[in-house]
Amino acid sequence: MYPPPFRYHRAGSLKEAVALLAELGEEAKVLAGGQSLIPLMKLRLASPAHLVDLNFAPGLSYIRPENGEIRFGAMTRHAEIEYSEVVARIPILHDCASGIADVQVRSRGTLGGSLAEADPSGDWTPVLLTLETEVICVGPQGERSVPLAEFVTDAFTTVLAPTELVREVKVKLPPAKSGGAYVAFKRSAPVYATASAAVQLTLVDGDVCAQAAIALGGVGLTAIKAAEAEAALRGQRISAKTVEAAAEAAMRAADPQPDMRGSVAYKRVLIGALVRRAIDAAARRCRREQVEVSHQYA
Amino acid sequence: MPEETERIPITVRVNGKSHSLAVEPRLLLVELLREELDLTGTHIGCDTTYCGACTVLLNGAAVKSCTVFAVQADQGEVLTVEGLAQDHKLHPIQEAFAQNHGLQCGYCTPGVLMSTYALLARHPNPSDAQIRKAIAGNTCRCTGYQNIIKSIRAAARGIEGS
Numbered sequence: 001m002y003p004p005p006f007r008y009h010r011a012g013s014l015k016e017a018v019a020l021l022a023e024l025g026e027e028a029k030v031l032a033g034g035q036s037l038i039p040l041m042k043l044r045l046a047s048p049a050h051l052v053d054l055n056f057a058p059g060l061s062y063i064r065p066e067n068g069e070i071r072f073g074a075m076t077r078h079a080e081i082e083y084s085e086v087v088a089r090i091p092i093l094h095d096c097a098s099g100i101a102d103v104q105v106r107s108r109g110t111l112g113g114s115l116a117e118a119d120p121s122g123d124w125t126p127v128l129l130t131l132e133t134e135v136i137c138v139g140p141q142g143e144r145s146v147p148l149a150e151f152v153t154d155a156f157t158t159v160l161a162p163t164e165l166v167r168e169v170k171v172k173l174p175p176a177k178s179g180g181a182y183v184a185f186k187r188s189a190p191v192y193a194t195a196s197a198a199v200q201l202t203l204v205d206g207d208v209c210a211q212a213a214i215a216l217g218g219v220g221l222t223a224i225k226a227a228e229a230e231a232a233l234r235g236q237r238i239s240a241k242t243v244e245a246a247a248e249a250a251m252r253a254a255d256p257q258p259d260m261r262g263s264v265a266y267k268r269v270l271i272g273a274l275v276r277r278a279i280d281a282a283a284r285r286c287r288r289e290q291v292e293v294s295h296q297y298a
Numbered sequence: 299m300p301e302e303t304e305r306i307p308i309t310v311r312v313n314g315k316s317h318s319l320a321v322e323p324r325l326l327l328v329e330l331l332r333e334e335l336d337l338t339g340t341h342i343g344c345d346t347t348y349c350g351a352c353t354v355l356l357n358g359a360a361v362k363s364c365t366v367f368a369v370q371a372d373q374g375e376v377l378t379v380e381g382l383a384q385d386h387k388l389h390p391i392q393e394a395f396a397q398n399h400g401l402q403c404g405y406c407t408p409g410v411l412m413s414t415y416a417l418l419a420r421h422p423n424p425s426d427a428q429i430r431k432a433i434a435g436n437t438c439r440c441t442g443y444q445n446i447i448k449s450i451r452a453a454a455r456g457i458e459g460s
Contacts, residue, residue, distance in 0.1 A: 001345050005303045008323035008369055031367075038326075038365045039347045049300060051323070055370055079359065102435025103413060104350060107359035108366065189434030190348045294431075 003041035007050045011057045014138065014167060022140045024050045026162045031055070032075060032113030035105045060112075060167070063087060068173050074112025074166040082106060090173065091285055091293070092180030092200060096127040099182075099295030102189040112166040118152045118222070121192035125152055126217035127182050129225055130200035132172035139164035155221040175211075178202040179285030183278040184217065184295040185270060187261065193295065194261040195219050197250070197274035201233070203286040209233045214246065214278075218261075219254035219271050226253040229275065238283045243276055250275040308372035312337065313381030321368045327361075328352045330368035331378060339379040339408050343437070350436035353409035354378045360416035362435070379408035382415070390456035391415060391449075400449030402440030410436045414450050423454055 009024070011017035021028055029048035031037060032055075040046040054060060060075035063084045070086060081087050081097035088094055100106055100114075100123050114124045115135060125148065133148040140163055151158050160166070174180065184196035196217035202210045212233040214226040229249035236242045256267035281291045305320035312335060319334060331337045331354070343351030345364050352363040355377040382389035388396065391414050401407040410433060417424055417432035424432065429450045438446060 002326075002329075003324045005300050005322070005324055007300055007303055008306055008367075010369075031370075034367070034370070035347060035365055038367070041324075042345065042364075053370065056372075102350070103416065103432055104353055104360045104362045104435045105347065105365075107356075107361050190350075 001042040003038065004044060004047040006041075006048055009050060009052045011052055011054055013057050014054075014060060017052050017054055017057060017165060018138055018140060018163070020050075020052045021163045021165065024052070028052055028162070030113075030116070030165050032116070033077065033109035034113075035101070035109040036113070036117050036119065054165075061110075065173075070171045070173065072111050072169045072171070074168060075110050076112070078106035078109045078111070078114075079103070081111065090131075090171075090180070091291075092127055092130065092182050092198060092282075093171070095180075095182040095293045096123050096184075096198075099123070099184060101191075105190065111169055115148070115151065115169065116158060116160060116166050118154075118156050118158050119192065120155045120221055120223070121196075121218040122223075123182070123184060123193065123196060123217065125223040126196055126198040126215035128169070128171060129215040129223055130180060130198045130213035131174060134170040135166055136168040136170065137164045138167045143167070145170075149225065152222050174200060175202055177204060177286055178211070179282045179287075180213075181278045181281035181285065181291070181293045183274045183281065183293060185274060186295055186297060188297065189295075193218050195254075195256070195267050195270045195274060197271060197278040199275065199278035199282040201238075201279070201282045201286055203238065203283060207238045207283070209236055209238055209242075212246075214250060214275065216250060216254055216271055216275075219256040219267055221255075221257075224253055224255070226250045226275075228253060233279070238279070243279050246279060247272040247275045306369050306372075308369055310368075310371045310374055310376060312376045313378060323367065323369055325368040326364055327354070327356070327366040327368050327371050327376070328363035330371070331363060331376070334368075337378050337380050341405055341408055343405065343409075348437065349406070349409075350413065350433075351406050351409045353412040353436065355412055355416060358416075358419070360413050360435075377412070377415070379411055382411060389415075391418070391453040394453035394456050395446075395449040398449040398452050399445045400441070401446075406436055406438045406440075410438065410446060414453060417450070418454055418457060422457065424450070426451075 180200035184193035343349035
């Protein structure tokens, strides 16, 4: 399958990319990893007149721990995050990076591209919503930093203007005694998850939950921050009862669409199960247990 | 949508040999290999980033060549299944697949071999879990995967022993 014809512009730098987008306007798309854009173009669901390729612009791929946060260059590939020793210290990020699609897609796909595409089933948004994440956007007017929760506004929609692109993603390191886990359920490796749950906890005095962040993927037009589920854990001891209350709150927060991956009822039950598993893994990690978590298959 | 687009000059090293040519921007890497360079060992299966039949190595990383534009391989290094055998001698990975019935119809095989190559480059002694994860992006409709996994284990031993 051939994509429709387009004009190709290779940006030699971030500055050049911004200038190209300003010049080409709304008919231009940014080519990052291309793992969603190229298939969409081949299926003729997207037919941009111009592509601005960021892959040859130096300095857009890095993972830098700095001042209590990790800064990711927008073009950092999922595979680079998967194998990063810096990221290994925050298990929820590793859970996510190591399970996105398959090896081949992780070789190409980028963090910035994934956030900018804002697929409702994308893995990074729910995960990064459980940490304090800022998206650094750059355009002709300069830079702005947007909290992730405000960055994604709807399915496949972000606050990015057509002339703006993502330069960097800043993730705040969680406090001591924290642990998180990301559990996604998918039918096979290359596809998007049917649903996913991201849980980040801070446990003090044994098992009392001082902080809880819970976000759900694939069960709404955007990732959903499950505030009621978080409240069910906060200030409480992690027990079968509190976990169940959180899972039930998450099921209520979910607003799934029926599609080929499952019915509304199925996805709702699934999200409950995923939240329970993610809380369990996150709590064990708070207690410094080694827990292997990756995307789960049907 | 532009009717015609300017061809872009690129230089790509494929299996150690340098090629300079001008390509349409929309030309996919797999089409460059098959149609322009006549390297038809890389197969097109689903053409939708699912099956992995088109897997090649681009600058050392396994990629689905149906989901990379040829212009993006400019200045890059590509390894395809044709680049595995040296001097008419099968690569240890190919040898292991032949010995262990790691293929039946053979359609997915070039992609599976390249995924295996990438795996063993990173993990010369992979666990079964690492093997399964490494080929999760390659669909095989014949073998049921058991003999593929067996072949990869044998390939790891073969490379170590050679």
